[in-house]
Amino acid sequence: xxxxxxxxALRNLAKHKFYSFINILGLSVGVAVCLVISLFVINELSYxxxxxxxxxxxxxxxxxxFGGNHWKMIEAxxxxxxxxxxxxxxxxxxxxxRARGSYLVKREEENIKEHTVIWASRDFFKVFDIxxxxxxxxxxxxxxxxxxxxxxxxxxxxxxxxxxxxSLILDNKMNFTITGVYQDIPENSHFHFxxxxxxxxxxxxxxxxxxxxxxxxxxxxxxxAKPEALVAKFPSLVKTHIEPEISRIFGEGSSLExxxxxxxxxxxxxxxLTDIHLKSDLQGEFxxxxxxxxxxxxxxxxxxILVIACINFMNLSTARSANRAKEVGIRKVxxxxxxxxxxxxxxxxxxxxxxxxxxALPLVSILLxxxxxxxxxxxxxxxxxxxxxxxxxxxxxxxxxxxGVYPAFFLSGFKxxxxxxxxxxxxxxxxxxxxxxxxxxxxxxxILIIATITVSNQLNxxxxxxxxFNKDQIITIDDIYALGDQAGTFKRxxxxxxxxxxxxxxxxxxxxxxxxxxxxxxxxxxxxxxTENLVSIQNWEVDYDYISTLGMKVVEGxxxxxxxxxxxxxxxxxxxxxxxxxxxxxxxxxxxxxxxDAEELELEEKTVVGVVENFHFESLKENIGPVMIxxxxxxxxxxxxxxHSSDTEQVITFIESKWNELAPGQPFxxxxxxxxxxxxxxxxxxxxxxxxxxxxxxxxxxxxxxxALTAFTAEQRTKEIGIRKVLxxxxxxxxxxxxxxxxxxxxIAFLIASPIAWWAMNLWLEDxxxxxxxxxxxxxxxxxxxxxxxxxxxxxxSIKAATSNPVNSLKSE
Numbered sequence: 001x002x003x004x005x006x007x008x009a010l011r012n013l014a015k016h017k018f019y020s021f022i023n024i025l026g027l028s029v030g031v032a033v034c035l036v037i038s039l040f041v042i043n044e045l046s047y048x049x050x051x052x053x054x055x056x057x058x059x060x061x062x063x064x065x066f067g068g069n070h071w072k073m074i075e076a077x078x079x080x081x082x083x084x085x086x087x088x089x090x091x092x093x094x095x096x097x098r099a100r101g102s103y104l105v106k107r108e109e110e111n112i113k114e115h116t117v118i119w120a121s122r123d124f125f126k127v128f129d130i131x132x133x134x135x136x137x138x139x140x141x142x143x144x145x146x147x148x149x150x151x152x153x154x155x156x157x158x159x160x161x162x163x164x165x166x167s168l169i170l171d172n173k174m175n176f177t178i179t180g181v182y183q184d185i186p187e188n189s190h191f192h193f194x195x196x197x198x199x200x201x202x203x204x205x206x207x208x209x210x211x212x213x214x215x216x217x218x219x220x221x222x223x224x225a226k227p228e229a230l231v232a233k234f235p236s237l238v239k240t241h242i243e244p245e246i247s248r249i250f251g252e253g254s255s256l257e258x259x260x261x262x263x264x265x266x267x268x269x270x271x272x273l274t275d276i277h278l279k280s281d282l283q284g285e286f287x288x289x290x291x292x293x294x295x296x297x298x299x300x301x302x303x304x305i306l307v308i309a310c311i312n313f314m315n316l317s318t319a320r321s322a323n324r325a326k327e328v329g330i331r332k333v334x335x336x337x338x339x340x341x342x343x344x345x346x347x348x349x350x351x352x353x354x355x356x357x358x359x360a361l362p363l364v365s366i367l368l369x370x371x372x373x374x375x376x377x378x379x380x381x382x383x384x385x386x387x388x389x390x391x392x393x394x395x396x397x398x399x400x401x402x403x404g405v406y407p408a409f410f411l412s413g414f415k416x417x418x419x420x421x422x423x424x425x426x427x428x429x430x431x432x433x434x435x436x437x438x439x440x441x442x443x444x445x446x447i448l449i450i451a452t453i454t455v456s457n458q459l460n461x462x463x464x465x466x467x468x469f470n471k472d473q474i475i476t477i478d479d480i481y482a483l484g485d486q487a488g489t490f491k492r493x494x495x496x497x498x499x500x501x502x503x504x505x506x507x508x509x510x511x512x513x514x515x516x517x518x519x520x521x522x523x524x525x526x527x528x529x530x531t532e533n534l535v536s537i538q539n540w541e542v543d544y545d546y547i548s549t550l551g552m553k554v555v556e557g558x559x560x561x562x563x564x565x566x567x568x569x570x571x572x573x574x575x576x577x578x579x580x581x582x583x584x585x586x587x588x589x590x591x592x593x594x595x596x597d598a599e600e601l602e603l604e605e606k607t608v609v610g611v612v613e614n615f616h617f618e619s620l621k622e623n624i625g626p627v628m629i630x631x632x633x634x635x636x637x638x639x640x641x642x643x644h645s646s647d648t649e650q651v652i653t654f655i656e657s658k659w660n661e662l663a664p665g666q667p668f669x670x671x672x673x674x675x676x677x678x679x680x681x682x683x684x685x686x687x688x689x690x691x692x693x694x695x696x697x698x699x700x701x702x703x704x705x706x707x708a709l710t711a712f713t714a715e716q717r718t719k720e721i722g723i724r725k726v727l728x729x730x731x732x733x734x735x736x737x738x739x740x741x742x743x744x745x746x747x748i749a750f751l752i753a754s755p756i757a758w759w760a761m762n763l764w765l766e767d768x769x770x771x772x773x774x775x776x777x778x779x780x781x782x783x784x785x786x787x788x789x790x791x792x793x794x795x796x797x798s799i800k801a802a803t804s805n806p807v808n809s810l811k812s813e
Contacts, residue, residue, distance in 0.1 A: 010351070018708070018711070019316050019708055020352070022312065022316070022704050022705070022707070022708040023312060023313050023316060023352055023356075023708075024352060024355055024356050024359065025704060026308075026309045026312045026313075026701045026704040026705060027309045027310070027312070027313065027352065027353065027356035027399070027403070028356040028357075028359040028360045028363060029309065029360075029363065029697060029700070029701055030305050030306045030308060030309025030310075030356075030697075030701055031306065031309070031356055031357055031360035031395075031399065032360040032361075032363035032364050032367060033302065033305050033306075033367075033694070033697050034302040034303070034305060034306040035360060035361075035364045036364055036367050036368060036371050036379075037298050037299070037301065037302035038299075038302060039364075039368070039379045039381070040298065040371070040375060040377065040379060041295055041298055041299050041302070043188060043377060043379055044277065044278060044290050044295055045278070045295065046188050047188045047189065047190055047274070047276075047277035047278070048188070048189055048190055048273050048274050048276065048277060049188075049274055050186050050188065050189070051128055051129060051189075051273065052129040053129070053220060054273050054274050055272070055274070056092075056220050056221045056222075056223070056225075057127060057128075057218060057219070057220050057221075057272075057273040058218065058219055058220075058221065058227055058270040058271065058272055058273060059074060059216065059217065059218050059270065059271050059273065059276060060074075060076045060080060060084075060216075060217040060218075060219070060268055060269075060270055061073065061074055061268070061269050061270065061271055061280075061282055062074075062075060062076055062213055062266075062267070062268055063265060063267040063268070063269065064213065064265060064266055064267075065263065065264055065265035066264055066265075066266075066520065066531065066534065066536050067520045067521075067531070067534040067535045067536025067537070067580075068534075068535050068536060068580045068626070069518075069536040069625060069626075070265075071213075071283055072282050072283060073213060073282050073283035073284045074216045074280075074282045074283070074284045074285060074286075075213040075214050075215055075216055075283075075284050076096070076213055076215055076216070076217040076268065077209065077210045077211070077212060077213055077214075077215065077241075077242075078096065078098075078204065078205050078206075078207065078208060078209065078212070078214065078215045079208045079209075079210060079241065080096070080210075080215070080217050080237075080268075081094040081095060081096035081121055081215070081217045081219070082094070083237060083241060084217070084219050085219075087233075087237060087240075088230060088233060089222075090221055090222050090225035090226075090229070090230055091219050091220070091221060091222070091225075091230070092126075092219075092220045092221060092222045093123045093126035093127050093219065093220045094121075094123060094127065094217060094218065094219035094220070095120060095121050095122075095123050095124045095126070095127045095128075095217070095218050095219070096120075096121050096199070096205070096215040096216065096217040096218075097118050097119060097120050097121075097215060097216045097217075097218075098118070098119040098199060098202060098204065098205060098214060098215055099118055099119075099216075099284075099286070100117075100119065101515075102114060102115045102117065102478070102479075103117045103170045103171055103195075104170065104171050104172060104479060104482060104666065104667065105117070105157075105168055105169070105170055105195070106168070106169050106172075107157045107158070107166075107167075107168055107169075109665055110665050111172070111482065111665065111666050111667055112156075112667060113478070113479060113667045113669055114153075114194065114195060116192055116193050116194040116195065117170075117193070117194070117195040117197065118191075118193045118195070118196060118197070119196075119197045119198075119199045119202050119205070120141060120193075120196040120197065120198070120199060121141065121198075121199045121200075121205070122141045122142045122198065122199075122200065124141060124148075124196060125137035125138070125140065125141075125148075125182075126138075126220070127218050127219065127220050128218075130182045130183055130185060131182065131183040132148075132180055132181070132182050132183075133151055133154075133181045133182060133183055134154075134162070134163065134164040134180065134181040135148065135164050135178075135179050135180030135181060136179075136180070137180065137182075139179065140179045140180030140196075141179070141180075141196060141198040141199075141200070142198070142200065143179070143198060143200055143201075144198060144200045144201030145174070145175060145176050145177060145198070145201050146176060146177050146178075146179045146198045146200075146201075147168070147176040147177070147178055147179065147195055147196060147197050147198065148178070148179060148180035148181070148182055148195075148196045149163060149168075149178055149180075149181055149182075149194060149195050149196070150181070150182060150183070150184050150185065150193070150194040150195075151181060151182070151183055151184050152184050152194060153194040153195060154178075154181045163178050163181050164178055164179070164180070164181060165177065165178065165179075166178050168195075170197075171481065171482075172482065176197060182196075187378055190276045190277045190285075190286065190287060190289065191286040191287060192287070209245070210241045210242045210245050211242065211245050211246070211249070216284060216286070218273070227270050227272075230270065231268075231269055231270055234267070234268045234269070235267075237268075238256065238266055238267075238268070239256055242256065242266060243255060243256040246259055254529050258529075258531075259531050262530055262531040262532050263531065263532055264531045276289065277289050277290060278290055278291065278292040278295060279292050288682075288683060294687070298690075301448070301694050301698075304444045304698070305444075305694065305697055305698055305701065306399065307402075307440075308440075308441045308444060308445075308698055308701050308702055308705075309403075309701050310399065310402050310403035311437040311438075311440065311441055311705060312701065312702075312704060312705030312708070313349060313352065313403040313404065313407070314403060314406050314407055314434075314437060315434050315437055315438065315705055315709055316705070316708050316709065341408075342408045342409060345404060345407060345408035346400070346401065346404045346405070346408045348404065349400045349401070349403045349404025349407070349408070350396070350397060350400030350401070350404065351400070352400065352403075353396045353397070353399045353400030353403065354396050354400070356396075356399075357392060357395065357396040357399075361381070361392075364381055365381060368380070368381065374686055374689055374690060374693075375686060375690070376682075376686065406433070434709075435745055438702075438705070438706065438709070438742070438745045438749075439745050439748050439749045439752065440749075441698075441701075441702035441705065441706075441749075442699075442702055442745065442746050442749035442750075442753075442786055442790065443749040443750075443752045443753040443756075444698055444702075444753075445695060445698040445699040445702050445749075445786060446749060446750055446753035446754075446757070446782050446783065446786045447753045447756055447757045447760070448691060448694050448695035448698055448699075449695045449699070449782040449785060449786060450753070450754070450757035450758075450761065450778060450779060450782045451691045451695070451757065451760065451761060451764075452688060452691040452692045452695050453778050453781060453782060454757075454761045454764070454765075454772075454774065454778060455684060455687055455688035455691055455764075456688050456692075457772050457778065458684065458765065458768070458771060458772050459681060459684055459685060459688060461770075461771070461772045462620055462681055462684075462770075463678075465620070465770065467510075467615060467616040467677075468510075468552065468553070468612075468613050468614055468615025468616060468624075469510055469550045469551050469552050469615045470550065470551030470642075471511075471673045471674045471677050472673075472674055473501075473642055473643055473644065474549070474550070474640050474641065474642050474643075474672065474673035474674070475640070475641050475643065475648075475651060475652070475655065475670055475671075475672055475673075476509070476638050476639065476640045476641075476670065476671050476672070476673055476676065477638065477639040477640075477641075477655065477659070477668070477669070477670050478638055478669040478670070478671075479666070479667070479669060480505055480636055480637055480638060480639050481636050481637075482663050482666040482667075483659075483662055483663050483666075484663075486662040486663065487505060487634075487636070487639075489662060490639065490658060490659070490662050490663075491503050491505055491639060493658050493662075494639075494641055494654075494655055494658055495641070497654055499643050499644065499645040499650065499651060499654070500641055500642070500643050500651075501641075501642040501643060501644050502545055502548055502549040502641070502642045503545060503549060503639060503640065503641040503642070504542065504543050504545045504546040504549040504550070504639070504640050505543055505636065505637065505638070505639045505640075506540065506541060506542040506543060506546055506632070506636075506637050506638065506640075507541075507636060507637020507638050508538075508540035508541060508542065508637070509550075509617075509638060509640065509673070509676070510550070510615050510616060510617035511617070511673065511676040511677050511679075511680060512618060512619065512679075512680045513676065513679070514637075514638065514676075515540075515637060516538060517538065517539045517540070518536055518537065518538055518539070519536070519537070519539050519594055520534040520535065520536050520537075520594070521534070521535050521537055521581075521592045521593060521594045521628070522534050522535065522581075522592065522593055523535075523581045523582070523583055523590060523591070523592055523593075524590060524591040524592065524593065525584075528593070535577065535580045535581055535626055536626075537577055537580070537625075537626040537627065537628050538617070538625060538626065538627040538628065539628055539630070540627060540628065540629045540630070541630065541631070541632035541636075542560075542629050542630070542631065542632060543631065543632060544560045544561070544562060544631070546560075546629065547559050547560070547572070547612060547629070549640055549641075549642050550640070551642075552612045552613065552615060553612060553613040554572075554610050554611070554612055554613075555575070555611050555612065555613050556586075556587065556588055556610060556611035557572070557587075557588040557608070557609050557610030557611055558609060558610050559572070559610060560572070560609070560610075560631055564609075566607070567609065567631060568631055569605065569606055569607060570606065570607055570608075570609040570630065570631070571592065571606040571607065571608055571609070571628045571629065571630045572608070572609060572610040572611065572612055572628070572629045572630070573587065573608055573610075573611050573612070573626070573627070573628050573629075574611070574612050574613070574614050574615065574624070574626065574627045574628075575611060575612075575613060575614045576614055576624050576625060576626045576627070577626035577627060577628055578611055580626050587608050587611055588608055588609060588610065588611070589607065589608065589609075590607070590608045591605055591606070591607050591608075592605075592606055592608065592628075593605055593606075594606075606628075606630060612629070615627075616770075618680075619680050619681070620768055620769060620770040620771075621767050621768050621769060622769060623769050640673065641655065648672075652670060655670070656668050656670075699786065699789055703789060703790065703793040706742060706790060706793050706794065707793050707794075707796070707797065709742070710738065710742065710793070710794045710797040710798065711797045713738065721734055721804070722804075724737075731799070731803055734798070735795065735798045735799055738794070738797075738798040739791065739794045739795065739798050742790060742794050743787065743790065743791065743794070746786055746787050746790045747783075747787070749786070750779075750782075750783040750786065750787070753782075754779045754783070757779070757782075758774060758779070761774055762774060
C-alpha cells in the first residue's frame with residue numbers, strides 16, 4: 001500500500017509540473033531560511049553551557065545611585081571576591097577581573113596589539129574549568145607578574161617552542177612569566193581572553209577599597225546552595241564593609257542610613273552564568289551580548305516563513321480541488337475509505353516535503369556564510385552529528401503533515417454523488433479559508449517590511465542627529481603611549497602638513513570603547529556629607545586643542561588657552577553637569593572639589609572657565625550624563641587629527657610614515673571617528689539587514705503562492721473570460737476583474753498588520769532615549785510596496801489570460 005501511495009504521489013507531482021515546482025521552490029526556500037535561523041537560535045541558547053557546573057556559576061551585578069547618576073553594572077568592589085568566600089560558606093570559589101583595555105605585547109622586538117587581555121585573580125580556573133594544556137591551574141595565577149595564555153596565543157608567540165616558563169613584555173615595560181597554557185575559550189562564551197594577568201601584581205586589587213566598583217566578580221556556589229539565600233545576605237555585607245568607608249571618607253555623622261535617606265543606593269544581586277549572553281545588558285559587559293527578545297522574534301519569524309511556504313501548498317491543493325474531485329469520487333465509488341484517501345494525500349505532501357528538505361540543505365550551505373558575515377557568528381551545518389539527521393527527518397515529516405493535513409481532510413471529504421453530478425465549488429469563491437491564509441501570508445510580510453523601514457529610519461536618525469561634536473574627517477591613532485616622550489613631537493610633525501587642520505591627544509573620546517573615568521565632585525559651599533550635593537561626573541583629561549578638533553561648541557565662557565597659566569586648574573563642564581551642580585549664579589568662575597586621595601582625605605580644587613553644549617558620548621539609548629574636561633599633564637591615549645583632504649589614503653600614508661620615524665617597531669593602528677561612532681550601533685545595523693532579508697524571503701514565498709493561485713484562477717475562468725471578450729469586455733476590465741479579489745486580500749492584510757507592527761516597533765524603540773516617531777508614512781510605504789509587489793505578481797497571469805484568443809477557449813462549446 002505504501003509503495004502504491006508513493007507511486008501515485010510521484011505521478012501527481014510529475015503531471016502538474018508547474019504547481020509542483022512552485023510548491024517545492026517555496027517550501028525549499030522556507031525550510032532553508034528556517035534551518036539557518038534555527039542554527040543561529042540554538043547557538044545563542046548554548047552560550048556558556050559548556051562550562052562544568054555552569055548552573056552553579058553566577059556573576060555579581062551592582063545597582064548604584066550616587067551623585068545624581070544611576071548605574072546598573074557588572075563591576076563590584078575589588079575585595080568582594082574574597083569576601084564572598086570568607087563571609088559566606090555557600091560560596092565555593094570566586095574570581096574577579098580588571099579590564100584595562102588593549103596592550104602591546106611582544107616576545108622580542110616587534111609589538112603586537114592585543115585586545116583580549118584581562119587581569120584575573122588566582123582562582124579563575126576553580127570557577128571556570130577551562131582545560132590546562134601546560135602548567136598547574138591551581139598555581140598559575142598565584143604570583144605577581146605571572147600570566148596564563150591561551151593555546152592560540154602560545155602558537156602565535158612561540159610557534160616552535162614551549163611557552164611555559166617563557167616571558168612576554170607588555171606595553172614595552174611590564175615583564176610577565178607564562179605559568180600556564182589553557183585551551184582556547186569556546187566561541188559560544190560571553191567572554192574571550194587570550195591573556196590572563198595575575199592580579200597579585202595589581203595595586204588596585206590589593207588596596208581593598210569598597211566604594212570603588214571596577215572588578216567584575218564571578219563565583220561558584222556549593223552544591224544545593226540557593227542563590228536567593230545568598231542574595232538575601234548581601235545587605236549585611238554592604239553594612240559590614242561599605243558603611244565604615246562612608247563614615248571614614250565623609251566624616252562623622254555620615255552613615256549608610258544617611259546615604260540611603262539622601263537618595264543614594266548600593267545594592268548587589270547575582271545573575272546566572274547561562275543568562276548573561278541573552279538577558280544582560282549592563283554597564284561594563286566584556287562583549288556585546290544578544291537579546292532574548294530577538295531570539296523569540298527570530299524563532300517566530302522562522303516559523304512564520306515556514307508556515308507561509310506551507311500555506312502555498314494548502315492553497316494550491318484546495319484551489320485545485322475540482323481537478324482531484326473526480327479522482328476522489330471514483331475512488332470512493334470503487335470502495336476506498338476516507339482514511340485511505342487521507343493517507344494518500346498526506347503521502348503526497350510528505351513526499352513533497354522530503355524533496356524540499358533535500359533541496360534546502362545545499363541552499364543552507366550557500367546562505368550560511370552570508371548570514372555569518374551579517375550576524376558576526378561562525379555557524380556551521382552539523383553534518384557529522386547523527387542527531388541532526390533525525391531532526392531533519394522529523395522536520396520533513398512534521399512539515400509535510402502541517403502542509404498536507406487540511407488539504408487531505410478537505411479533499412477526502414467530498415461526497416461521491418455530488419462530485420459525479422459535477423456539483424463541486426471551484427476557484428476563489430469557495431475559499432474562505434484559502435483567502436484567510438493569503439491574508440496571513442501578506443500580513444506577516446508587511447509586518448517585516450514595516451520593521452525593516454523602522455530600523456532603517458532609526459539608524460538614519462542616529463547617523464544624522466546633531467550629537468554635539470563633528471565626527472567626520474577625523475582619523476584616530478591608538479596607543480600613543482608607544483611613542484613615549486615623542487608624543488608631542490608626533491602631533492606637531494603631523495600638523496605641519498597642510499592637509500591636516502587640527503589635532504588632539506586624549507584617550508577620552510565621545511564614542512564607546514574609549515577611556516572613561518567617573519568620580520564624585522561637589523560645588524563650593526555645598527556639604528559633601530549630604531550625598532545629594534555630590535555629582536558623579538565623567539573626568540576627561542585632554543589637551544588645549546581637544547574641543548576645537550572635535551568641533552564642540554562653547555556656549556558659556558571660553559576654551560582652554562595657553563595664554564592663561566591658571567588653566568592647569570581649570571575645568572570645562574557640559575550643560576548636564578552645570579544643571580547637576582545647581583550653581584548659584586553664573587557657572588563660569590565657580591569652584592568644584594573632589595576627594596583626590598581617599599586615604600589621606602586630600603581635596604582637589606578646579607575652577608569652571610567654560611561650558612560646552614551637551615554632546616553624546618554613549619549610545620543614544622542613554623541620556624547625556626555630566627562631563628568635566630580638564631587639561632592633562634602629559635599627552636596619552638589616542639591621537640585624533642582633523643583633515644580636509646578627500647584622499648584618505650594620502651592622509652593614512654603620511655601619518656604612518658611619521659609614526660614609523662618616531663616609533664619604529666611599534667604597531668600602527670588607526671580608525672576613523674565616524675566608523676567608531678557607527679560601531680556603537682552595529683547590532684542595530686545587523687538587525688535592520690536581517691529584517692530586510694527575512695522580509696524579502698517572506699514576500700517572495702508569498703508571491704510564489706499568489707502567482708500560482710492567479711494562474712489557477714485564470715485557468716478555471718478561461719471560458720468566462722472568452723465569453724466576456726466576445727461580448728466586448730476590454731483587456732483592462734478583465735485584468736481588473738482577476739486582480740481585484742487578490743488586491744482586496746492584500747489590503748485586508750495591511751489593515752491587520754499595521755496595528756501589530758505599530759505595537760511591536762514602539763516596544764523596540766522604548767530602549768532609546770532619542771528616537772524617531774512612528775508616522776503614517778512608514779505604514780503607507782509598506783502597504784504600497786506590498787500591494788505593488790502583489791499586483792506585479794498577479795498582473796502577468798491576468799494580462800496573459802485577458803489577451804488570449806477567445807476562440808481557443810470557446811471552440812469546444
